[in-house]
Structure formats: C-alpha cells, structure tokens
Amino acid sequence: MIVAAIDTGGTKIVGAAVDDAGNILETIRIANTGRNGPFIMNTYRKIISTLGETYPVAAIGIGAGGRIEEETGKILYAVGIYRDYIGLEMKRELEEEFHLPVAVTNDCRAAVIGEKWVGAARDYSNIVGIILGTGVGGGYIYHNHILNGAAGGFGEIGHMILYPDGRQCSCGQKGCAEQYISGTALWNIYNEETGSNITSGYEFFQRVKDNDQYALAVLEQFKNDLAVCSVNCANVFDPDILLFGGGLMDTCEFWWDDFVQIYQSAGNQHTSSKRLVKAANKNAAALLGAAETALKLVL
Numbered sequence: 343m344i345v346a347a348i349d350t351g352g353t354k355i356v357g358a359a360v361d362d363a364g365n366i367l368e369t370i371r372i373a374n375t376g377r378n379g380p381f382i383m384n385t386y387r388k389i390i391s392t393l394g395e396t397y398p399v400a401a402i403g404i405g406a407g408g409r410i411e412e413e414t415g416k417i418l419y420a421v422g423i424y425r426d427y428i429g430l431e432m433k434r435e436l437e438e439e440f441h442l443p444v445a446v447t448n449d450c451r452a453a454v455i456g457e458k459w460v461g462a463a464r465d466y467s468n469i470v471g472i473i474l475g476t477g478v479g480g481g482y483i484y485h486n487h488i489l490n491g492a493a494g495g496f497g498e499i500g501h502m503i504l505y506p507d508g509r510q511c512s513c514g515q516k517g518c519a520e521q522y523i524s525g526t527a528l529w530n531i532y533n534e535e536t537g538s539n540i541t542s543g544y545e546f547f548q549r550v551k552d553n554d555q556y557a558l559a560v561l562e563q564f565k566n567d568l569a570v571c572s573v574n575c576a577n578v579f580d581p582d583i584l585l586f587g588g589g590l591m592d593t594c595e596f597w598w599d600d601f602v603q604i605y606q607s608a609g610n611q612h613t614s615s616k617r618l619v620k621a622a623n624k625n626a627a628a629l630l631g632a633a634e635t636a637l638k639l640v641l
Contacts, residue, residue: 343640346393347403347633348386349625350374350449351589352476352526355382356625357389359397360633362641364460366626367397379426382406383435390440402436402444403636405452405628409494415446418493421477421512445635449628450479451488451497453587453621456630458483462622466582470575472499474568474590478520482579499575500524504567522567525590532560547593565597569604576613587621594620 343362348355355374359367370389376382386404393399408420408427415433436444447455454471457463463471469483478500482489489496500520501513508517509527521527525543532546533539536556540546549557572584586594598620606614621627 343400344397345401345403345633345636346390346399347629349405349628350407355385358629359393362637364630377424379430401636401640402442403632404446405449405632407449410446410448412447443639445639447635451481452631453627454481455488455634456627457585457621459634460630462619463585468581469583469585470579470581471585473588475588476526478524519571532557550596565601565604568601569608572605573609573613576616583617583619585619587627589625
C-alpha cells in the first residue's frame, strides 16, 4: 500500500510516495517561499496531485508546522512567521478535495514517529525527540504512544525558556531555546557578533571550517546550550533515549562529540544513563512519520 506523505519545513515543503514498509519511492521538493496558509495548502495540493498521477495513493499524511488538533487537522497555533495559517482545517479541506483519508500532525512529532517506525528509535518505548532545524521542535513517545497534549503542544521544547528575559522569540516569549540552538540562531548570533549578513547554516559552517574565531565561539555556546536543554529533557521526561534529528544533524561532525561530553558533565547519575541517539533517516524522518500516521488510517 502506498500513501502520500508531506513534511512542511521552514525553508522547503517535501512530499513523497511511501509504501507500507517505509520505502520512499519518489520525492518532490518545493521551496517554502510563501510561509502562509494559501501557499502551503496549494503546495500540498500540487504534491498530492503529482504523486497521484503515478502511484495508487490510499491515504495522505501531513507533517505541518504549529500546534494541531489532530482529530480535525485544525491549526490551533503557530508562530508569527506563518500568515493566514491559524484556523486552517487541513484534514477537512484535503479530504473533501481528494476523497482520501488524511492524517495531520506536527512536523517535528512526525519526525519522532518516523524514527520509531523505521529508524534509530525502533527498539525503544520511551523517546524524547529533539528536532534541530530552522527552528527547534520535539515530540515524546511514552510507552510506544506519541503524546499530543491538551492543545497539540506536547514536546514543544523549542519554547522552553533557556535564558529568562533573553533573545526575543517569534512566539512572543523571550529567551526560548529555539533562539539559541536552531540553525537560524547560529547565523543570527554570528551576524550580531560580527556585523556579517550570512543567511544559511551552510555559510555559518563554512566559517567554522575556516576556523573563524567568532563562528567557533558561537558554536561552542551552542553545544553548551543544547546540553542544558537535553539534560532538562532527560530529567523531566525520563526517556529511554534522547533522539536528535532535523537538518542541523547534517553538521554534527562539527559538534556532536563535544556536545555529548558536555551533556555528561552537566547532568547527574540519572541523566547520564540516557542514550543520546542520532536520527537514522535524517531529513526523511518527518516524511516517514507522516506516512506512518496515514497508513494507520487504512491498515
């Protein structure tokens, strides 16, 4: 059986045809230039229609940004970068148009689901996912079940306050973890320190490769901040593993080993027993999670 799966990232929207064994058969990438409700929905329609021309799509799975009422697929909340987005009833609109069952979940929660299904977390029952990309998201699988929360916000670790009265976050708070441990944070902080105008993680890590002392200092603080967030998650959620995914993991050669050492030294006997695991499917994890949620509707 084949489903259409979609992952909505901050910079791109990716769709794929995925079979019930977790094989990705075809991928479509479209730049997320609109970051608004109509653009996102039209992109979904384009992807689903294109995949449906080639594959017998049985269901649709969406990993979307924001806090989502999963039963209805309604967007309850999203940060300010999304316009004309809150209130969208994605599930209803897509089911009415394509006459197929639709599952909608948060994109970062989808990444954790994907790794549990066919990835690095498959052998564990209690999993905290920390998803590092344009922003920071997460999810928590408790005894093999993903938790949602009262308003779709369970596991939103990017908005735990790391530095009280710190950097302004797009959610309205100050000092959120997302403003310190996301890919966007790395180059924003670097720009503020140097007066530069880089606009991507690629540019930032090129400066790390070049031994730019400012970039190295920003990266050092990132390691420490990520370790503190991870120790907090280990203490609060008591998982079997902490799972790290998202686009920033493509750069882990520059920071992972140091981060693990800092995590061990910053925590306690309890947190040091937790395994720190890299997502096996990298940026495909959310696609696979979206696919798995869709397959549950038809299997």
